[in-house]
Amino acid sequence: MTDDRVGVLPAVESTATDIAEMRIRGAATIADAAAEALATQAHQTQAEGPEAFREDLRAAAQTLYETRPTAVSLPNALRYVLRGMTGETLAELQASTIARAEEFQRDLAQAQTKLGEIGANRLRDGDVVMTHCHSTDALACVEAALEDGKEIEAIVKETRPRKQGHIAARQLREWGVPVTLIVDNAARRYLDRTDHVLVGADSIAADGSVVNKIGTSGLAVTARERGVAVMVAAQTIKLHPDTMTGHTVEIEMRDETEVVSKAERAEIAGDIDEELRVENPAFDVTPPRHVDAIVTERGQFPPESIVVLMRELFGGSTGEPWEP
Numbered sequence: 001m002t003d004d005r006v007g008v009l010p011a012v013e014s015t016a017t018d019i020a021e022m023r024i025r026g027a028a029t030i031a032d033a034a035a036e037a038l039a040t041q042a043h044q045t046q047a048e049g050p051e052a053f054r055e056d057l058r059a060a061a062q063t064l065y066e067t068r069p070t071a072v073s074l075p076n077a078l079r080y081v082l083r084g085m086t087g088e089t090l091a092e093l094q095a096s097t098i099a100r101a102e103e104f105q106r107d108l109a110q111a112q113t114k115l116g117e118i119g120a121n122r123l124r125d126g127d128v129v130m131t132h133c134h135s136t137d138a139l140a141c142v143e144a145a146l147e148d149g150k151e152i153e154a155i156v157k158e159t160r161p162r163k164q165g166h167i168a169a170r171q172l173r174e175w176g177v178p179v180t181l182i183v184d185n186a187a188r189r190y191l192d193r194t195d196h197v198l199v200g201a202d203s204i205a206a207d208g209s210v211v212n213k214i215g216t217s218g219l220a221v222t223a224r225e226r227g228v229a230v231m232v233a234a235q236t237i238k239l240h241p242d243t244m245t246g247h248t249v250e251i252e253m254r255d256e257t258e259v260v261s262k263a264e265r266a267e268i269a270g271d272i273d274e275e276l277r278v279e280n281p282a283f284d285v286t287p288p289r290h291v292d293a294i295v296t297e298r299g300q301f302p303p304e305s306i307v308v309l310m311r312e313l314f315g316g317s318t319g320e321p322w323e324p
């Protein structure tokens with residue numbers, strides 16, 4: 001903790017560490033946890049006056065923001081909560097911030113349910129979906145289709161290096177969905193019996209590019225070549241407002257130990273260790289031409305027209321989440 005963040009509570013620091021180390025993961029879940037952490041900061045504040053309270057909340061937001069750079073749901077959540085921090089007295093500020101965070105969390109859950117209902121309309125009885133990573137937005141579409149009485153089958157890519165496909169497979173099995181778990185390299189072979197590639201998103205850029213777990217772009221290109229529709233399920237908090245003004249989305253680079261253990265590295269590199277470079281980008285960018293539809297709680301869009309929704313929701317201005 002830096003000197004100017006002395007007011008940030010240990011509970012907030014702990015949430016930030018959990019996000020950075022991916023004990024809390026997935027763009028929507030991260031946003032939910034960040035809003036919750038700001039509510040905790042407001043509730044248990046040690047600040048003695050309104051100005052100190054505001055400063056501590058901004059510092060808490062900054063601490064949460066600095067955990068992972070790619071999922072825009074995180075700064076969008078922080079900005080939303082901080083903009084609701086209104087009032088003159090300490091008690092008013094506390095109450096407004098907590099209410100705003102609760103509202104955010106409620107809206108987030110409702111948006112996912114709504115998105116699921118819309119996405120389910122694209123799935124027919126008997127369809128086979130191929131998933132990549134674990135996305136709660138993507139799985140909400142499957143859940144809603146099941147609730148509609150449709151039978152859905154899933155081919156689940158394990159998603160190296162962290163194998164989050166296992167989380168998706170577990171959830172789908174709990175719902176009774178027949179699951180075939182495959183290694184990432186087997187995807188093209190299994191596209192022959194796939195009706196939809198169904199993935200989530202961490203960020204969506206103004207041109208309709210989809211930033212999602214590494215491997216999504218290769219899958220989308222191959223699906224296009226095979227004539228399989230690519231469907232992206234993403235609540236509107238995944239829309240990246242800065243990209244309207246030309247900013248690009250930062251791709252998180254994670255530790256190499258997620259790819260090779262220290263022992264494996266030693267075995268590969270031998271005596272010339274410094275000449276072995278291991279890179280571990282967590283995300284990639286799928287161009288809009290490889291995506292058929294982006295499904296949001298506000299309807300489904302061809303990727304090229306998502307900017308219209310982005311302008312409507314965010315207007316022109318964004319800025320850092322903690323800027324008033």
Ligand SMILES: O=P(O)(O)OC[C@H]1O[C@H](OP(=O)(O)O)[C@H](O)[C@@H]1O
Pocket residue numbers: 025026027028029132133134135136137138164199200201202212213282
């Ligand atoms: O918001 P939901 O749909 O749950 O997840 C969206 C995306 O977040 C995840 O990132 P990570 O596992 O946190 O690196 C995956 O890339 C997933 O597709």
